[in-house]
Amino acid sequence: MKFKKVLVIILLLPLLSFTAHKYYLSLTQIEYKSESKSIQITINVFMDDIETALNKDFNIDLQLTTSKELLNNDIYFKKYLKEKLHFKINTTPVNFNYIGKEYDGDLVFFYLEIENINNVDTIEIENKILTHHFPEQQNLVKSKANKKHKSILLSAKTDKGLLKF
Incomplete structure (x- = not known):
């Protein structure tokens, strides 16, 4: 009996010495639509990470996907994205519209x-989403313009990138 306990401990000890590692990654997809002369952007982030960041930055309690979720949370999402995400199209700074x-x-x-874009030669992006609260955060940017695909991986240390088409 004693031997079995020792054996179980020996077998479990290596498993207990490893801790779960959380990955911090967002994906930003950018696509230029020539027919509408616009750039459409989709960003996906982990809910718990964005909730933590906004709760700390704005001193709120979002409680996403619960019955206590703040009704006006789009105000905070829009403000956060405007602070953390910037674009230049063909070297010209541009503003984006928050759709939802x-x-x-x-x-x-x-x-x-981003509306009223006649052509895209370059997209410069500065992406600081979640990097303040999670230094390990990586923000992958994938883009499509003029039938060309480009991508770049940004981080807290390298938060700007240039995509040439």
Whole structure:
């Protein structure tokens, strides 16, 4: 009996020495639509991470997907994204319109649009989403313009990137 306990401890000890590692990753998808002369942007982030960041930054209690969820939470999402996300199209700074958000499982999808874009040669992006609260955060940017696909991985240390088409 004593031997079995020792054996169980020996077998379980290596398993207990490893801790779960959480990955911090967002995905930003950018697509230029020539027919509407607009850039459509979809961003997905983990719900618990964005909730933590906004709760701390704005001293609120979002409680996403619960009956106590703040009714005007789009105000905070829009303000946060305007602070953390910036674009230049063909070297010109541009503003985006916040279209809205939706929840899917443990993700939040944000929908943005940049209007009145006649052509796209370059997209410069600065993406600081979640990097202040989660230094390990990585923000993957995938784009499509002029039938070309480009991508870049941004982080807290390298939060700006240039995509050339």
